[in-house]
Amino acid sequence: MLGKLLQHKNIILASGSPRRQQFFKDLDVNFEIRLKEVEEIYPDRLQHKEITEFLSELKAKPFLKQLDNDDILVTSDTIVWHNNKALGKPKSESEAFEMIQSMSNQTHEVITSVCFTTQTSQKVISHVTKVTFKPLTKQEIDYYIKTYKPYDKAGAYGIQEWIGHIGISHIEGSYNNVVGLPIHMVYQELKQFI
Numbered sequence: 001m002l003g004k005l006l007q008h009k010n011i012i013l014a015s016g017s018p019r020r021q022q023f024f025k026d027l028d029v030n031f032e033i034r035l036k037e038v039e040e041i042y043p044d045r046l047q048h049k050e051i052t053e054f055l056s057e058l059k060a061k062p063f064l065k066q067l068d069n070d071d072i073l074v075t076s077d078t079i080v081w082h083n084n085k086a087l088g089k090p091k092s093e094s095e096a097f098e099m100i101q102s103m104s105n106q107t108h109e110v111i112t113s114v115c116f117t118t119q120t121s122q123k124v125i126s127h128v129t130k131v132t133f134k135p136l137t138k139q140e141i142d143y144y145i146k147t148y149k150p151y152d153k154a155g156a157y158g159i160q161e162w163i164g165h166i167g168i169s170h171i172e173g174s175y176n177n178v179v180g181l182p183i184h185m186v187y188q189e190l191k192q193f194i
Helices: 018-026 049-058 061-066 093-103 138-148 162-167 175-179 183-191
Strands: 010-013 031-033 071-082 085-087 107-117 122-133 168-172
Touching (some): 049 122, 071 093, 093 138, 107 175, 122 175, 138 162
Parallel strands (some): 010 031
Antiparallel strands (some): 071 107, 122 168
């Protein structure tokens, strides 16, 4: 449906995430993937969704001079917000373990911001999902990290993987947001370009 309505637009998804790419395939829209290296560094003063909003805009910057009239560039960023700090992607097994252990028997927030950029406009939307883990044992955390190697995921876990199935006791907000995109909001925003 949306693909037909947007057939005169060129949607560019600037994400290497297979999960985000799958969401766009599931929307049945034609899109292309374009990747540019961006150092994901943000000012220390930023908190909560200010971080993801800043980073989703930052990821659009290298494309700005190359956008054509019909292009819609989509960039995004996700963090896990826990104990008043951002948990990004873990750099090691021990860091992944610390992240997951800190969230055991606790509620954290998954924040995703999505930036839509054209030649003439830019808009950022954000969604926050609250996720609660049951108490996790050291063995469960170790098994998950060694088996699934979640080093490409904010907060060191994927809700759609084993740890999500056995460990998450409650979720408030969009499940898809935790996977990687608040796709219901992306759909609504893309409809604005019709």
